[in-house]
Amino acid sequence: MAAQRRTLPPGAAVGDYEFFDGDKRVKLSELFEDGKPYLIMYHVMYWQDDKEFCPMCSMWIDGIDGVAHHVGQRANIVAATLAPRDEAAAWAKHRKWQHIDFLVDADPSFARAMWAEDDKGNPDSTMLVFEKTSEGVRHVYTAHAEYEEDLNRGIDLMCPTWHLFDLLPSGRGDFNASNSYIP
Numbered sequence: 040m041a042a043q044r045r046t047l048p049p050g051a052a053v054g055d056y057e058f059f060d061g062d063k064r065v066k067l068s069e070l071f072e073d074g075k076p077y078l079i080m081y082h083v084m085y086w087q088d089d090k091e092f093c094p095m096c097s098m099w100i101d102g103i104d105g106v107a108h109h110v111g112q113r114a115n116i117v118a119a120t121l122a123p124r125d126e127a128a129a130w131a132k133h134r135k136w137q138h139i140d141f142l143v144d145a146d147p148s149f150a151r152a153m154w155a156e157d158d159k160g161n162p163d164s165t166m167l168v169f170e171k172t173s174e175g176v177r178h179v180y181t182a183h184a185e186y187e188e189d190l191n192r193g194i195d196l197m198c199p200t201w202h203l204f205d206l207l208p209s210g211r212g213d214f215n216a217s218n219s220y221i222p
Contacts, residue, residue, distance in 0.1 A: 050178040053152070053169070057145035059124050064145065070115055071171040077114035078169040078176075081197075082155035083141075084162035085122035091218075092122065092130050095184065096164050098216035100136060102199045107138035117142055121150050121162065153181065166197060 055066045070078050081100060084093035100118050103110075110116045119142040120127050131141040150156035155165035168180035182197075204211045 044180065047179075049172070050170070050180070052175050053178045054148075055176070056149040056152075058119060058142040058149075059145060060140055060142050061124075061128065065142070067149075067169070068171065068176055070117060070142075071176075072115055075113065075115050076171050077179075078171070079110065079114050079116045080167045080169070081118045082150060082153065082162075082165040082167065083118055083120040083122075084164050085120050085126075086162065087121070087160065090126065092120070093162070093164060094216040094218045097130075097134060097218060098200060099164075099198050100139065100141075101134060103197065104134075104136045104139045105199075111138075119144055119149075121147060121156060153178070154183070 053067065055068050057064050057066055058070075059065075067078075070080075081096070081103060083096040083100060085091070086093075103116065103118070107116050117140045118136075121144050122130070124143045127141055127143050144150055147156060147160075150162070151158065153165060153167055154163060155167075156162050164184040166180075166182040167178070170177050170179050200214075200216075201211060204214060
């Protein structure tokens with residue numbers, strides 16, 4: 040499957056969307072550092088009305104943060120969200136994310152264009168890959184988690200938790216991530 044994905048035609052060119060990295064505004068094109076042509080981005084679900092981050096997305100970023108220094112040898116990697124900046128910063132600190140930048144979309148246009156949020160403001164967990172070429176930034180790949188019967192699955196390849204649970208005699212069971220395990 041990965042080999043087939045690599046043979047896909049170049050993705051569509053995308054606009055130079057803006058994000059906040061703390062108080063600093065950065066453009067999508069500026070997230071490509073050290074000459075690396077690839078950017079992996081996970082867009083974390085946040086419900087504006089509830090002021091809550093998705094527990095499953097948070098678990099996935101926990102795992103991605105743990106390997107970000109390895110991934111960073113070949114590709115740039117960040118997380119983003121539509122949460123307010125102060126809440127995003129507090130969440131990253133609470134989760135102890137140290138190796139992945141947690142950006143905030145400057146406005147909803149990026150999330151909507153990348154289907155990380157629908158036109159009604161409902162977020163969707165979204166893994167994105169971009170490539171920077173001489174013609175600009177191209178959208179290469181998108182993956183969303185699938186939700187069945189309250190068991191959030193999908194994007195399994197991005198999450199070491201599932202692979203470890205698969206080694207257990209009981210398998211994955213009905214485990215669902217929680218935001219309450221971090222004191």
